[in-house]
């Protein structure tokens with residue numbers, strides 16, 4: 001299963017957090033991969049509306065999440081503004097957010113090492 | 118003539134005779150503001166002249182604990198008049214929504230978000246390790262932060278003021294949350310947020326730090342705040358968060374589809390113009406520069422699709438009606454816009 005995840009918006013713009021992350025579950029630790037697959041199933045991801053619903057009038061500093069999941073012939077992109085009340089979708093986004101944080105940091109450590117003369 | 122916030126202070130704390138005189142002055146003062154209070158826009162739930170006669174205002178705060186879920190509203194943790202709870206996020210939200218209400222009431226004679234006593238609802242402990250704060254169209258919502266990069270989002274008075282001010286903009290101009298109008302929407306929230314802090318600390322324009330969100334980053338972050346109004350682009354430069362992307366001049370305007378067309382990016386340009394005007398005028402920023410910007414923010418001709426140049430023109434027009442065209446105020450405002458590459462004429 002392959003996933004793409006991106007968060008936009010919020011009270012400030014942080015260039016370091018803007019890049020989407022791409023995950024291939026075959027490259028994850030077994031339990032991390034299983035957790036993601038379980039979240040995708042519990043969120044009934046391939047049956048969800050693609051969204052996003054319009055944010056409420058006058059709202060500001062809201063964050064918008066974009067999740068794409070590809071599995072076999074299936075591909076679906078779902079976009080949702082916070083707050084995300086559905087606990088199943090929230091669990092998936094929280095799991096992706098945690099991975100984004102971890103991967104972002106590894107990638108950056110990598111870059112820093114490659115930058116060294 | 119005494120300004121309304123001084124009259125309110127007298128109405129609140131003076132002797133019965135002083136109180137009567139102050140209430141009379143407030144009720145009969147012939148400003149645009151009183152006209153607005155007597156004749157609320159048709160269909161709006163205006164409270165009419167009562168707003169001017171109620172010296173205590175109608176500060177009605179409710180702080181909810183969302184219990185680390187995203188299911189609003191959560192349970193009531195502290196209501197108006199209730200004592201401290203010992204929960205830092207609850208008590209900070211309560212105190213700082215109060216400070217923001219008092220600022221608008223005393224500095225600009227505004228009665229809450231809608232200028233008609235709207236209740237102030239703050240929701241804390243939203244989400245898990247949640248690193249954001251937002252205005253959802255009717256309430257203010259604050260996360261606890263992740264403890265790694267961000268502290269709890271109630272820690273900065275100016276962030277609370279920023280969110281409440283989004284409500285003010287919604288009820289006044291309704292600036293679109295996209296492109297230049299969106300950057301102006303963000304700009305007004307940063308200006309009000311910073312002014313609330315300066316007002317509470319009693320700082321002049323020279324003494325103020327002109328940041329939004331100081332204290333929000335943990336010590337692991339290389340940065341002082343979310344934004345700087347005085348030196349946009351210098352608030353943070355961190356290996357994880359990246360570098361503060363705000364421009365300080367139209368030459369560096371950022372065209373992007375991200376962030377609703379850069380609403381949190383290009384707001385740096387009008388932010389710096391406000392800082393330049395406030396420091397050129399000197400003294401307390403909320404008294405002259407803030408009054409000009411507030412008059413612009415509530416100007417009925419400030420349309421939802423207003424861009425930077427038209428907004429700049431409206432500030433110059435506000436100066437002329439508040440202070441006349443021959444004084445240092447107009448020169449300061451014109452030079453401030455010129456300093457960021459915007460022609461306000």
Ligand SMILES: [Zn+2]
Nearest residue numbers: 060061303306
């Ligand atoms: Zn904002």
